[in-house]
Every structure is written in structure tokens, then in C-alpha cells.
Amino acid sequence: MTDQRPFRLKQTLNNASSGWLLAVILLIFSGCFTAKSHQDQTITYATTNNTSVSDSLPDDSQTVALIQPYKKAMQQQMSEYIATIDSPFSNAFFVGNLGRLAADYMLLTANTLSIKEFGIPCHFAISNNGGFRTGFYPGPLTMQQLFEVMPFENELVLVQLSGLYVDSLFQYIAQLQGTPAAGFLMTYSKGSTRKDNRYTSLKLNAKPIKNVQDLLNPDYSQPFDSRRDYLIAVNSYMAVGGDGFTMLKHAKKTHYTGINLRTVLAQQLKAEYEANHFIDPRKQIRIAHESK
Numbered sequence: 001m002t003d004q005r006p007f008r009l010k011q012t013l014n015n016a017s018s019g020w021l022l023a024v025i026l027l028i029f030s031g032c033f034t035a036k037s038h039q040d041q042t043i044t045y046a047t048t049n050n051t052s053v054s055d056s057l058p059d060d061s062q063t064v065a066l067i068q069p070y071k072k073a074m075q076q077q078m079s080e081y082i083a084t085i086d087s088p089f090s091n092a093f094f095v096g097n098l099g100r101l102a103a104d105y106m107l108l109t110a111n112t113l114s115i116k117e118f119g120i121p122c123h124f125a126i127s128n129n130g131g132f133r134t135g136f137y138p139g140p141l142t143m144q145q146l147f148e149v150m151p152f153e154n155e156l157v158l159v160q161l162s163g164l165y166v167d168s169l170f171q172y173i174a175q176l177q178g179t180p181a182a183g184f185l186m187t188y189s190k191g192s193t194r195k196d197n198r199y200t201s202l203k204l205n206a207k208p209i210k211n212v213q214d215l216l217n218p219d220y221s222q223p224f225d226s227r228r229d230y231l232i233a234v235n236s237y238m239a240v241g242g243d244g245f246t247m248l249k250h251a252k253k254t255h256y257t258g259i260n261l262r263t264v265l266a267q268q269l270k271a272e273y274e275a276n277h278f279i280d281p282r283k284q285i286r287i288a289h290e291s292k
Contacts (some may be wrong), residue, residue: 005027029218078144082266087281091149093129098136098149099180100282102261102290103127104215105268106156107182109259110233114158117255118231121208122158124183125233126169128243129176131261141269146262154235156259161249163226168247170224174199176244179285183209185220187290200290212272216280233262 089098107125114122133148161169173179174188174197188199206222208217229252239254240243272279 032213056103078142078147079097080143082141082146083269083279085136085138086278088138089279089281091132093134093178095285096132096135096180098132098280099129100129100182100284101279102265103180103182103249104282105264106233106235106261108209108212108215108255108268109156109264110158110231111253113156113257114231114233117158118160118253119168122233123184123204126173126182126238126286127180127235128238128245129179130243131180131235131237143262143266146266150262150265152237154237154261156257156261156264157234157236157239158255158257159232159234159239159248160229160253161232161248161251163224163228163230165247165250166224166230166232167226169232170199170202171197171247172244172247173287177289181286183218184286186287188287189290198259200210212268212275220248 005264089101090096091098093186101123106127107122110122110125114120131152131154133151136145136149170186173181173186175194176198177188177190177194184202184204186199186203187201188197191197196271202224203220204224205218205220207214207219209218232248234245234248236256239248239251239256241249269279
């Protein structure tokens with residue numbers, strides 16, 4: 001069937017970049033469209049038939065040649081070796097060790113940055129449960145698997161939050177019954193509903209995290225003080241109140257590092273594997289339901 005809708009053709013632009021040319025080509029093949037010349041205001045009308053796209057159509061040699069360099073570069077990037085995983089890292093909400101691993105690496109990276117930006121180490125790190133889409137499994141780990149685990153373009157963010165809002169943050173984590181965290185241990189009691197949950201004990205790490213060994217041997221001895229400010233490593237989605245973390249919008253200062261969380265994980269996975277020749281499974285439960 002012939003599509004009778006009119007479309008307007010732009011004048012061919014001299015010296016157009018290949019990117020713009022590709023965009024025009026894609027627009028043409030995606031169906032009819034309308035455009036108008038800004039030079040002579042001339043409108044040309046034409047009709048075209050719909051083209052059925054299926055596996056039976058042969059590849060266009062010019063298009064294949066055009067995208068080949070980008071495809072090759074992407075394949076090389078996705079196949080980049082990161083580390084070897086000995087035990088699985090699960091994406092289970094509340095208790096998944098993948099979240100603890102990611103939070104550890106956020107804290108380690110943020111610590112160096114916070115000293116430069118704020119003059120003191122970062123106190124702890126949290127992520128949101130929905131920030132991960134699958135897990136790591138035993139065997140070689142590549143950049144492609146990192147993209148599958150973290151498909152979002154979130155970056156590492158440092159926030160300076162007053163003790164009043166930090167208290168609200170911990171209460172919210174208790175309501176969630178846990179979230180990926182590093183730098184503190186917390187217990188909570190369950191109420192009749194999740195909104196009635198309350199954190200009952202809290203100890204923060206008192207030792208600056210400078211390397212992988214510090215991550216694996218923290219000093220949970222610092223009590224929470226609601227009268228002071230804390231520096232917290234989060235992701236950019238949470239920093240604007242995503243997943244209900246609205247208290248983070250009240251930060252006294254928010255520092256966007258420009259570092260993608262995938263980059264954080266890739267760099268720190270490599271560093272830990274090179275240092276220890278394995279990736280610690282992060283079995284310690286950091287946020288736990290208070291036993292009766």
C-alpha cells in the first residue's frame with residue numbers, strides 16, 4: 001500500500017558531517033517526514049512506499065562499512081577483562097552481597113575525593129536497591145557484564161548532610177529493611193508496618209578507608225552524633241531524591257564527581273584482584289533485623 005502523506009526534503013548540505021548524514025538516512029528509512037528549506041522556502045512534495053524490514057533484506061554494504069569501526073571499538077570495550085570472580089555476588093534486596101561490594105568501592109573512591117573537596121574523609125556510602133539489575137557469577141568478569149549489572153548512567157556523588165537529616169536517612173533505611181551500605185553497622189526493629197520500623201543501634205566506621213585492606217577490616221566503634229554533619233557517598237539518582245531518599249535533597253553541599261559508577265567498580269575490582277588475587281565475597285550483614 002502506498003503512503004500518501006507528504007514530506008518535505010531539505011537541500012543537501014555541503015560539507016555535512018557523517019553523523020548528520022547518518023541521521024538523515026535513518027530518518028528517511030524510518031518513514032515519511034516533513035522538513036523545510038530555510039534558504040528558499042521551497043517545498044517539494046513526494047510519495048513513498050512503506051518498506052517492510054525483515055531478515056530477508058540484504059545488508060546495505062555502505063551502512064555496514066560506516067558502522068564497522070564503531071562496532072569494532074564497542075566490541076573491544078565490552079570484552080575488556082576486569083577480574084576473576086571466585087564466588088557469586090547476588091542482587092538480592094536487603095541481603096545481597098553485590099550491593100555491599102559496590103558500596104565498599106563507592107566509599108573507597110569517595111574517601112580520596114572527599115579529602116580534596118571537603119578536607120576530611122567520607123564517613124559512609126549507600127546505594128539504592130534498584131541500582132543493580134543482575135549479579136556476578138564465578139569466572140572471568142568483563143566490562144559487558146558490568147554494563148548488564150549497572151545499565152544506568154549514574155555517577156558518584158558526595159553530599160554533606162546535617163545530623164538531623166542523617167537520622168531521617170537511617171530511619172528510612174530501617175523502613176526499607178536495608179539498602180547497599182558501607183561504613184556502618186545498623187540493627188532495626190520491625191513495627192506493624194514498614195513505616196513503623198525503627199533503627200535501634202548504629203555504629204560507624206572510625207577508620208579512614210584508604211585501601212582494600214581497610215575495607216575488609218573496618219573499625220565499627222564511632223557512635224552516631226545527630227549534632228554534627230556527615231559526608232556520604234551516594235549515586236546521582238539518589239542525590240536528587242530518587243527511590244524515596246528525599247532527605248538527600250537537603251544536603252548543605254552536593255559534589256558531583258563526574259565519575260560513572262561502572263568506572264568505580266571496574267577500577268576497584270581490578271585493584272582488589274591485583275592486590276589479593278581474589279574478590280572477597282563480602283559476607284558480613286551490615287543492616288540486620290534485631291533478634292528478639
